[in-house]
Amino acid sequence: MTTIVWFRRDLRLEDQAALLAAVRRGRPVTPVYILDDETPMHRKMGAASRWWLRHSLKALDDALRARGSRLILRRGPAHQVLAQLAREVGASAIHCLRHYEPWWRNAERALQDILPVGTALIRHEGLYLMPPGSVKTGSGGQFKIYTPFWRALAQHMPPAAPRPAPDTIPSPEAWPESDEIDSWGLLPSTPDWAGGMRDFWMPGETGAAKRLDDFLPRANRYQEKRNLPSIPGTSFLSPHMHFGEISPSTIWHAAMDAGGSVETYLKELVWREYAANVILQFPDYGVRNARAAFDHFPWRDMANADVQQDYVRWTKGLTGYPIVDAGMRELWATGWMHNRVRMIAASFLIKHLLIDWRVGEQWFWDTLVDADYASNAVNWQWTAGSGVDSNMFVRIMAPLSQSEKFDAGDYIRRWVPELAHLSDPYIHDPEEYGVRPANYPTKIIGHRAARERALTAYAMIKESG
Numbered sequence: 001m002t003t004i005v006w007f008r009r010d011l012r013l014e015d016q017a018a019l020l021a022a023v024r025r026g027r028p029v030t031p032v033y034i035l036d037d038e039t040p041m042h043r044k045m046g047a048a049s050r051w052w053l054r055h056s057l058k059a060l061d062d063a064l065r066a067r068g069s070r071l072i073l074r075r076g077p078a079h080q081v082l083a084q085l086a087r088e089v090g091a092s093a094i095h096c097l098r099h100y101e102p103w104w105r106n107a108e109r110a111l112q113d114i115l116p117v118g119t120a121l122i123r124h125e126g127l128y129l130m131p132p133g134s135v136k137t138g139s140g141g142q143f144k145i146y147t148p149f150w151r152a153l154a155q156h157m158p159p160a161a162p163r164p165a166p167d168t169i170p171s172p173e174a175w176p177e178s179d180e181i182d183s184w185g186l187l188p189s190t191p192d193w194a195g196g197m198r199d200f201w202m203p204g205e206t207g208a209a210k211r212l213d214d215f216l217p218r219a220n221r222y223q224e225k226r227n228l229p230s231i232p233g234t235s236f237l238s239p240h241m242h243f244g245e246i247s248p249s250t251i252w253h254a255a256m257d258a259g260g261s262v263e264t265y266l267k268e269l270v271w272r273e274y275a276a277n278v279i280l281q282f283p284d285y286g287v288r289n290a291r292a293a294f295d296h297f298p299w300r301d302m303a304n305a306d307v308q309q310d311y312v313r314w315t316k317g318l319t320g321y322p323i324v325d326a327g328m329r330e331l332w333a334t335g336w337m338h339n340r341v342r343m344i345a346a347s348f349l350i351k352h353l354l355i356d357w358r359v360g361e362q363w364f365w366d367t368l369v370d371a372d373y374a375s376n377a378v379n380w381q382w383t384a385g386s387g388v389d390s391n392m393f394v395r396i397m398a399p400l401s402q403s404e405k406f407d408a409g410d411y412i413r414r415w416v417p418e419l420a421h422l423s424d425p426y427i428h429d430p431e432e433y434g435v436r437p438a439n440y441p442t443k444i445i446g447h448r449a450a451r452e453r454a455l456t457a458y459a460m461i462k463e464s465g
């Protein structure tokens with residue numbers, strides 16, 4: 001009788017409750033990862049995430065092999081493939097960490113229905129500091145607003161201390177068949193756009209631990225530096241956390257032990273928790289406005305060629321707004337964008353270009369290495385003003401003054417080479433200062449005109465709502 005450990009976006013051996021529980025049973029363990037591109041409601045991973053996944057799975061397999069085990073790879077509708085594997089290996093139990101995306105919750109339910117008799121599905125917590133749904137309001141309900149959620153969650157902290165990886169993992173006498181990872185076509189080939197990502201990231205548990213080690217000496221300056229895109233002021237842990245290569249509890253304890261003032265950082269970690277709680281309450285948050293009035297928002301029509309062109313200029317970093325363009329090019333090159341710049345670039349798409357936030361959400365989904373259904377949807381709806389807790393639509397960010405305020409000069413020089421010769425303050429708005437080089441585009445739309453257009457559009461839903 002063997003035990004299956006079902007890995008999804010929890011690709012680590014340390015502080016991995018499912019793996020630890022399986023090993024403790026003392027029976028052979030079969031670790032498996034299933035790529036599900038087939039279940040209709042399953043949101044297919046974007047291209048940047050697939051690149052990450054390929055390397056993270058390889059790292060996980062290496063780590064398992066170092067402990068006498070290995071990773072079995074299968075492809076297809078996850079619940080069916082898993083039930084089939086359970087039959088093949090005669091599994092008495094499948095251990096996994098509980099996942100909260102609507103499609104994973106469905107898959108867990110569907111699996112229960114088709115498991116062979118004698119196979120138990122045992123779910124553990126471990127993706128979050130607190131299980132989504134477990135932090136309740138005074139009256140026993142769910143939080144919709146971040147700040148009271150943070151206060152309530154903080155009462156339960158610190159989380160349990162992280163547990164080390166098992167030294168050895170008992171293996172079965174014969175391994176079931178496994179796909180070759182390179183048969184999955186997860187990496188880009190023609191063209192190979194992943195060069196910048198290879199330079200910047202090291203997917204896997206070791207890469208995650210390195211990022212944490214690099215961040216800890218800077219943790220007490222996080223509050224002061226986190227909004228400055230020109231310097232490494234944040235932790236760069238988001239893709240590692242999304243793929244579960246490091247547990248939030250490990251990060252929480254390490255940040256506390258680092259000393260100094262780390263509360264602002266811990267609060268950011270809790271935005272991730274909050275987002276998971278929001279999608280648990282509103283599973284279609286990634287595709288549906290939480291405020292119904294926004295269903296009538298007069299977004300510009302993507303079928304129109306001019307709107308398409310504006311959108312493409314945004315994706316390519318050719319809007320004529322240096323801070324937006326730097327962000328969009330950083331995203332394309334590395335699969336990541338600084339948080340402050342994400343807010344500016346998202347706000348620009350929504351309010352300056354009047355393009356539906358869901359179009360931007362999809363672009364980020366495809367290009368971010370940390371693309372996360374909950375965090376992406378919550379942040380896009382926050383920026384649009386359509387969310388349960390969100391910025392007001394009428395607060396329209398001025399990209400050029402944000403750029404100056406957060407000292408983005410070096411950041412722009414790094415990502416927009418056409419402007420690299422410009423010094424401050426010209427770099428923030430070369431068109432306004434009359435120094436725009438010929439190879440850098442003019443602004444798609446002026447800030448004032450964009451602001452007026454956005455406010456007029458918003459007035460229409462305010463009146464109708």
Ligand code: FAD
Pocket residue numbers: 226234235236237238239241242268269270271272273275337338339340342343346364368370371372373375376377379380383
């Ligand atoms: P740090 O500042 O070091 O923060 C530490 C960790 O806290 C992050 O790794 C992340 O897990 C969490 N965190 C921080 N800020 C947020 C936040 N606002 N919301 C949720 N979690 C947060 N983050 C994602 O992980 N995936 C996404 O798909 C995603 N999409 C976004 C879309 C938009 C429009 C915006 C404005 C933000 C989005 N974010 C997303 C949140 C945030 O930008 C990133 O988590 C952050 O930039 C990651 O960098 P870091 O690890 O250096 O963060």
